[in-house]
Amino acid sequence: MFANQNSSLASTFDISLKKSQSLVNYGNDLQKFDVSPLISSSSSSSALSTVPIPQSLVGGANPNPNPYLTSAAVSPDFNADGKADKLWVNTQTGEIIVRLMDGTKVMEQGSLGQFDLASWDYNIADFNNDGKTDFLLRNKTTGENNIAIMDGTKVASFSPLDKVDPGWTSSIGDFDGDRKTDIFWHNAQTGENAIWQMDGTTVVNATVLDNTSATLTPTIVDFDGNGKSDIFWRDETTGENKVWFMDGTQKSEFSLQSQDPGWSYTLGDFNGDLQTDILWRNAQTGENKIWTMNGIIVTEGAVSALDSSWTSNIGDFNGDGKTDIFWHNQTTGENTAWLMDGTTVTSEAFLPSNDPALTPSFGDYNADGKTDVYWRDQTTGADKIWIMDGTKATETPIAAEEQLGPEWYTT
Numbered sequence: 021m022f023a024n025q026n027s028s029l030a031s032t033f034d035i036s037l038k039k040s041q042s043l044v045n046y047g048n049d050l051q052k053f054d055v056s057p058l059i060s061s062s063s064s065s066s067a068l069s070t071v072p073i074p075q076s077l078v079g080g081a082n083p084n085p086n087p088y089l090t091s092a093a094v095s096p097d098f099n100a101d102g103k104a105d106k107l108w109v110n111t112q113t114g115e116i117i118v119r120l121m122d123g124t125k126v127m128e129q130g131s132l133g134q135f136d137l138a139s140w141d142y143n144i145a146d147f148n149n150d151g152k153t154d155f156l157l158r159n160k161t162t163g164e165n166n167i168a169i170m171d172g173t174k175v176a177s178f179s180p181l182d183k184v185d186p187g188w189t190s191s192i193g194d195f196d197g198d199r200k201t202d203i204f205w206h207n208a209q210t211g212e213n214a215i216w217q218m219d220g221t222t223v224v225n226a227t228v229l230d231n232t233s234a235t236l237t238p239t240i241v242d243f244d245g246n247g248k249s250d251i252f253w254r255d256e257t258t259g260e261n262k263v264w265f266m267d268g269t270q271k272s273e274f275s276l277q278s279q280d281p282g283w284s285y286t287l288g289d290f291n292g293d294l295q296t297d298i299l300w301r302n303a304q305t306g307e308n309k310i311w312t313m314n315g316i317i318v319t320e321g322a323v324s325a326l327d328s329s330w331t332s333n334i335g336d337f338n339g340d341g342k343t344d345i346f347w348h349n350q351t352t353g354e355n356t357a358w359l360m361d362g363t364t365v366t367s368e369a370f371l372p373s374n375d376p377a378l379t380p381s382f383g384d385y386n387a388d389g390k391t392d393v394y395w396r397d398q399t400t401g402a403d404k405i406w407i408m409d410g411t412k413a414t415e416t417p418i419a420a421e422e423q424l425g426p427e428w429y430t431t
Contacts, residue, residue: 081151084389086341088242088289088296092146092153093192093201095383096431099172100151104383106394111137112427118173123386124405124416130173145192145201148220156203160186167221179221188212193240193249196268204251206238213238215269227269236260241287243313245295252296256281263316274316288334288343291362299345303328310363321363335382335391338410346393350376357411369411381431394430401425 081102082090089095096105099120106119116132143156147167155168163183169176184190184205191204195215203216213229232238236253243250243263251264251271261276279285279300286299291312298311306325311318329351337344337357345358353376359367379396386392386407393406393413401423406413 082384082387082389084336084339084341084384086289086292086294086336086343088294089336089341089343089391090384092151093144096144096153097151098153098170102384102387104385104392105153106383106430108424108428108430109135109137110428118170120172121383121385123407124418126419126422128173132175141190143190143192146199147201147218149199154201156190156192156201158184158190162186165190169221177221181221181223188214191238191240194247195249195266197246197248199247202249204238204240204249208237209234211236215266217268225269229269229271236262239287241296242294243296244315245293247294250296254279254285259283265315276316277318286332286334288345289341290343290360292340292342297343299332299334301332308332310360312362319363323358323363323365324368333380333382335393335408336389337391337408339389344391346380346382348380352376353378357408359410367411371406371411371413372415396430398426398429401428 081100083102084090090102092100096107097103098105098118103121103123105121108117108119109115114134114137116135118130118132119126120128139159139161141158141160145154145156146152147154148169152170154170157166157168158164163186165181165184167179167181169178187209188205188207191206192201193204194200195202195204196217200218200220202218205214205216206212211231211234213232215227215229216223217225232253233255235255235257237256239252239254241250241252241263242248243252244265248266250266253262253264254260259278259281261278262274263276264271264273282304283300283302286301288297288299289295290297290310293314295313297313300309300311301307306327307322308325309320309322311320326347329349330347331350333346333348334343335346336342337346338359342360344360347356347358349355353373355371355373357369357371358365374395375397377399379398381394381396382391383394384391385394385405390408392408395404395406397403403418403423405416405418407416
């Protein structure tokens with residue numbers, strides 16, 4: 021339980037925060053962490069569907085050649101065995117559990133305690149570059165911030181950070197390329213921005229960046245593939261796009277071609293060059309296209325259209341290090357996987373259909389370098405896993421004794 025870790029871990033905040041005192045307006049009083057973080061939403065989500073792309077370039081236990089797909093800051097892996105793990109939240113009691121996975125089996129389970137789900141958000145991260153997923157915990161009401169360094173199902177250490185005004189939101193990246201997660205702060209109301217460069221649980225440098233228009237929304241990327249996070253800015257009203265190429269806290273700003281506000285985007289790496297690419301989708305028209313990025317140079321390619329009942333998720337189903345696209349039809353339950361090579365669909369397979377109410381999440385549960393699909397039956401708890409091999413899916417149900425009731429949600 022996180023609260024038990026706190027009494028011996030309070031420390032004076034790093035002096036570098038004086039550089040960003042306008043950001044830290046809640047003072048330096050480190051207060052007792054009241055057992056309450058991790059999940060603020062009761063909806064299931066995919067660990068890979070919003071890939072934050074910029075993390076360690078170090079290969080780990082997973083054989084996939086693209087570490088952006090398997091980093092512990094992207095896909096939960098709490099014991100660094102290269103197998104994706106599962107995080108579960110009980111929406112009735114607030115209890116959080118971690119399950120270490122071995123293929124379709126639960127190897128070990130541990131409870132992290134009960135939490136106030138209304139107040140706390142989290143980012144997964146790898147603050148100490150040990151290949152094990154950690155947590156950045158943020159209280160949206162009080163502004164408290166805490167880091168939980170994980171070791172399997174246990175909290176190895178727990179460290180409070182300084183408070184930050186609740187108007188700010190956090191994203192994770194690696195802006196100096198040291199393979200340790202840093203924190204990007206953005207205030208959507210004022211357009212203010214800042215970076216905390218981290219060394220484990222210590223803020224070694226806190227820097228206020230230039231303000232942006234309040235209409236711009238940031239997403240962490242790595243468009244130039246140098247292992248240092250960049251920031252992609254999109255204006256959902258005007259369609260404006262631009263990028264900040266980052267070197268630590270130094271930025272170089274460039275405009276990208278605009279994209280009509282009717283288009284939404286998902287990040288991936290479709291040609292395996294370790295540079296973030298973009299899947300654009302127009303849900304109204306069904307159009308889809310891919311931007312493969314090389315710095316600010318965009319190569320655009322259209323792919324097949326699919327109507328609005330189809331939703332896309334990202335994985336690598338054949339283990340070649342190139343992002344593929346998984347499509348699920350929320351009306352019919354149909355599924356298909358597109359194996360990608362840049363902007364070209366090299367193989368398109370229609371997979372078995374299932375109940376359209378089932379929710380997919382993604383990870384490599386057996387460490388073969390290929391993304392698998394976890395299907396959650398939120399009504400019965402009779403979940404199943406598709407172990408993927410390209411466009412072939414081998415289905416295994418979750419054992420009855422390991423099934424969780426409808427009050428449990430997972431990422």
